[in-house]
Amino acid sequence: MTVDFTVLNAAGQPWALSDHRDAAAVITFHRGDF
Amino acid sequence: MAAIAAVHQEFLDHGARVFGLSSDSPEQNAAVMEKLALTFPILSDPERDRAITPLGFADENDPRLISRPGVVILAPGGEEVWRHTGRDYADRPHEDILLAEVSKLDLSPTTQGLPVIGEAVPGEKAMPIEGLPPYLRGAKFAVLALRGRHRSLDDEFKDDTKVYVQRVERYLEALSGVEERRA
Numbered sequence: 001m002t003v004d005f006t007v008l009n010a011a012g013q014p015w016a017l018s019d020h021r022d023a024a025a026v027i028t029f030h031r032g033d034f
Numbered sequence: 035m036a037a038i039a040a041v042h043q044e045f046l047d048h049g050a051r052v053f054g055l056s057s058d059s060p061e062q063n064a065a066v067m068e069k070l071a072l073t074f075p076i077l078s079d080p081e082r083d084r085a086i087t088p089l090g091f092a093d094e095n096d097p098r099l100i101s102r103p104g105v106v107i108l109a110p111g112g113e114e115v116w117r118h119t120g121r122d123y124a125d126r127p128h129e130d131i132l133l134a135e136v137s138k139l140d141l142s143p144t145t146q147g148l149p150v151i152g153e154a155v156p157g158e159k160a161m162p163i164e165g166l167p168p169y170l171r172g173a174k175f176a177v178l179a180l181r182g183r184h185r186s187l188d189d190e191f192k193d194d195t196k197v198y199v200q201r202v203e204r205y206l207e208a209l210s211g212v213e214e215r216r217a
Contacts, residue, residue, distance in 0.1 A: 001113065001114050002111065002112040002113050002114075003089065003106065003108055003112050003113075003114050004112060005079075005084045005085040005088065005089075006084060007055065007077045007078055007079045007084045007085055008060050008077065008078040008079075008080070009060065009075055009077060009078070009149070009150050009152075010060050010061075010063045010064040010067055010075055010076060010077075010078070010149060010150060010151045010152055011060060011064070011150045011151060011152030012060040012061075012078075012152055013150065015075070015077055017108075017112065018112070020051055020053075021110060021111055021112055022110060022144070023049055023050060023051050023110055023141070023144040024048075024049050024050035024051070024107065024108060024109055024110055024136055024139055024141055024144075025050060025051055025052075025053060025106075025107070025108040025112075026038075026045055026050050026051070026052045026053070026105065026106075026107050026132055026136065027053050027054075027055055027085075027105065027106045027107075027108065028035075028038060028052070028053070028054050028055065028104075028105050029055050029056070029086065029089075029091045029101045029102065029103060029104040029105070029106075030035070030054055030055065030056040030076070030101060030103060031056065031093075031100045031101055031102070031103060031123055032056035032057055032058035032062070032100055032101070032157070033058060033062065033100075033157040033158075033159050033160055
């Protein structure tokens with residue numbers, strides 16, 4: 001399955017996974033508020 | 035986070051970039067990135083509708099609309115090649131497992147620019163960095179005490195506690211790297 005999404009970076013700007021297709025990606029999901 | 039940051043360059047050497055993701059606001063994530071001196075970004079999916087739910091990590095049992103702990107590895111091009119879904123907040127794979135999975139892709143080294151950070155506003159429950167070592171040591175010794183108290187339980191419990199204690203020790207070691215990255 002090809003994964004694609006756009007979320008927000010730590011400045012509140014859109015961040016697209018599709019801009020990082022040239023390398024592998026390790027995406028770690030966190031519960032937050034840590 | 036700090037444990038992954040400690041081996042961030044190894045991921046890059048194996049051709050993989052690292053991205054954290056939570057349902058916290060960009061301001062909260064900025065605060066965590068500053069606190070831990072992270073060299074990779076924590077991204078924000080505040081409504082869980084962009085990545086957390088579509089990828090199956092939404093914790094439907096939690097009213098705070100947060101993500102289960104988890105990891106997804108994508109090959110170049112975006113195909114998912116590996117994932118781990120944590121049973122609870124204490125269940126995360128060892129970084130060596132992630133590096134081993136990435137190395138199977140047999141990629142050339144890559145680079146990752148320093149993350150963009152805006153205004154940092156810690157969450158109300160966020161723990162200051164000086165609170166993390168005593169918190170982790172307390173968790174470690176509580177688990178060790180329970181392990182000693184329940185020696186009669188099966189090997190699964192012993193293995194689980196052993197892995198947890200090793201993880202906490204790894205986190206404690208990784209926290210020492212935060213000061214080094216700040217310097």
